[in-house]
Amino acid sequence: MKNQGLLRNGFGMVMRNKRYLFWFWLLNLTLAEFATAAFRRSAHAILDHSLYADRLVHGFDAGVLFDLLAKLDVGQMNSMTMPAGYFAFLFFLFTAIFLPGVFAGYASTYRLPREDFFRACGRNLWRFIRIVIIAGIVMGIFAGALFAANGAIVKKATESTNEVLPFGLRITGLATIFLIITTLRIWFDLAEADTVLNDAHAVRKSIASGFRHTFRSVGRLLSSYVLSTLVAAIFLLGGLWIWMKFVAPESIIGAFMIAQITLFLLLIPRFWQRGIAVSYSQQRMLIPVVAMQPAEAIPVAVPPAPVAPAPEPVPAVSGSPSPLEEPH
């Protein structure tokens, strides 16, 4: 399968299931609303009746912001960052819970009913938790080692008289780390897709399968993931640029709208990557199961669902070879 096919199929899945983007964006916004409530409450008490606060509205006087943060009533920065951290974790948790449903929805050739969505979520919850833990350990080890190595190289480079060299090495190192961690992400994305699509009980098999396929098609998959990440960067930078360029400093609604549109768009590339994983999984990772059928002598219980055409409308995963097939 060509790279463009992967990208197109993955993007098609995202576009056919735009409701998932909306729900995740709403979840993200709702949790962030809770996360920022304490700050908002403190800020209302201090700013609402103060003329001094007006300097924040027309332009952005960083001195006023510093004054606000220095006030004892507002407290330390961690009183703001801690709730944000907790709710960020909650968003991650909810993502882990609902993601199997998203994979099932992407794999489905029709609009997945709500009960099937949640069934896929429930059925794969524990599997996903295991994958997330293993992924966390693997990526943590890699990231820790890579960042440590990068730090050591940069530190060594600071002995050089070339001032730009440490920065250059840091950026190069970060780019390398990005590529390696993205490769690991592909591995576990494929494992997640495999778990859902094959209804695999044994997570280790999905992880092993994901590992094999990642490195078998690393060029195609990595380039697809990098491209979608670049799209995310463009969304972010473009959104910020429009925000600064076209939104008047005193326009709260304008700022809110452009911020939320940017955040909504930022969800697309990651869901696109998941679509790519599902598409690849459908194309490549289901084939070995079919190919294994002749070897019936091996007493391996092969789940029937992915290989046999599923009777309507039950399956969460279609056995259809064409992910581009229009929904029924």
Next chain:
Amino acid sequence: MTIRWKLIAVLALVVVGVAALVNRKTVTAAPQATTPVKTKASISTSRAGLSIPDTTLAINSPTPMSQRVVHYDIDAKYDTTKHTIDATEVLTYHNLTGQALDHFPFHLYQNAFQPNATWVRETKMQGSRDTGYEKWDPKQYGSEQIKSFEVVGQGDVTNNIQYVAPDDGNKDDKTVVDVKLRKPIPPNAFVQFKVAFHDQMPETQARSGWKRDFLLGGQWFPKVGVWWHGAWNCHQYHNTTEFFADFGVYDVKLTVPQNEVIGASGVEVSSANNSDGTKTVTYHGDDIHDFAWTVSPRFKVKETTYQSQMGPIKLRFLMQPAHWGQVDRHEKITRETLDRFEKWYGPYPYKTLTVVDPEPDSAAGGMEYPTFITGDTSWFMPDGLHGVELVVEHEFGHQYWYGMVATNEFEDAWMDEGINSYTEVKVLDSILGKSTSMMNLLGATFGEREGQRDEYITVADKDPMAQNAYAYYNYNSYGGITYGKTASVLLTLEGIIGEETMATAMHTYFMKYRFTHPTKEDFLKTIEEVSGKDLRWYFSQAVYGSQVLDYQILSADSYPTNWFEEKKDQKKGKNKDKDNVYQSHVTVGRKGDFVMPIDIEVKFDNGEKVLEHWDGQSRWTRFSYVKKAKVVSAEIDPHHTVRIDRDNFNNSFVVEPNRKPTYKLSTYWLFFTQWVSQAIAWWAI
């Protein structure tokens, strides 16, 4: 032709011979010299022939500008591999104390960089701007070792010197040494010391030392203390203190490898290559109280001239190659700062100013020495970030507040750093704009006066300004009080005595006390004299005290005087706002313990403004009005002249809440929180 050349050769020999003879005592001819150079040996000469030169080679003045107490003649050789300096120092001291002196204390600053030295101990306890000494690195070691010490006419006294620790009694601190003389030096007599010393320079700390192939030679030679107010003033080196020294003349020979580019205090007199691959560059400084220098083989140099009120100044910029694109920024801010200082405070009399862009990632940035300053930048410095301008302006300002008005930095740090921070606000305001002098980038702005205030308010109740620089609660308090509070206190003073009066007072103070060592009272009394006001109530709290100023509007409200008739009138539809008479109250409170008269502006919904005045003595006061208008807002200090109020938010009260600022900030914070959540989820699942 032959005879002509012989004549010229003879004449040249005579000239060189005369110059060599003169140079034995005084430095004379130099290419930069544009004013008459005195060749007479001294103003007053001792019977032993000792004197302090009255040269004017390095200043745009025909006569000396300071009372010269010392003459340092140093011959130093720097080993770029070992980062060591071996030198001989001949110090001639003029006893102007009015009494016989039988001992002399000397600073050995480089000994501060040793594990048990007071400087390192304090840094470990309080923190510093460069290093916390979590782990001792041998590269951080510095030392200043006296190899021999001779008092001319009294013989070698090397065995008579002992380390003393006048501030904390730390026996391991070797930053001050006391030299006992065999015979006292009578009043008005001269004494000469010949010292051989060896420095091990540390990797840059406290704006001194080496980094890679760069060296900043600051506080590198044994320096005699100052006889001040009837006693020797020679403090140990602390992590929050700077320096204090007498004015005089410096003649310094620096021997370094030939590939090195040198910059130093004073004017360059000569440069000669030696046969061993080194070169010796000679510098001369007049009316200065310290001498610093720098070398790096990679400096790129720009030289230009500034025409000052007293004559031309040679501006020399020593830039890092990666920062060469910023040399014009350095030059521009230097010129504009010089312009403001000369117009507002007084002339810059020196013939040179060297601006050094130090090695990146070194602790050498942002330092002042006479006619020699270091900036601080990096290869990425957008125009909207005014880091270059801020540092260069600040360090240049020290040419006035430290360089010429040479206050005691050990005891009155606010008088150099603080007054300099105040003038920094004034100068940068005028050059870069009040609200954008620190930053004007991507729609966000930050003004220097806000920066100074912000530095202060976080440590507002920790320390007074008037205390020894090494007695602060911690490093942050030292910084917040000496820099931020002083600047804010003086800006507030402008509001009390008037901006023009304050400007006159600053000019008067500079002209009266340049080339002297004024005390805090000299400064405060100058302001009182110029303003004609008794300001003790202010100084006692702001300078000598740690009181915190925080006034607030406790409430502002209005109600109709016929409130009891309201329901009935409403039913009849007669109750129109414009016909109503309102009872309004504005209550103002004093939250802090700093007492100061304040103005309050009360605005009504008919556009009327009422300016109230309150002496602030009691804890609160209330202003009441009966008008055909409701109060809209009340604001303390409506002209925003009080810069030391700890909380600006409670200085005003708007009756109808304006929720826009909160919504705006919340939108930003919301966006950031959502984005972080998404980023975590991106990688983790």
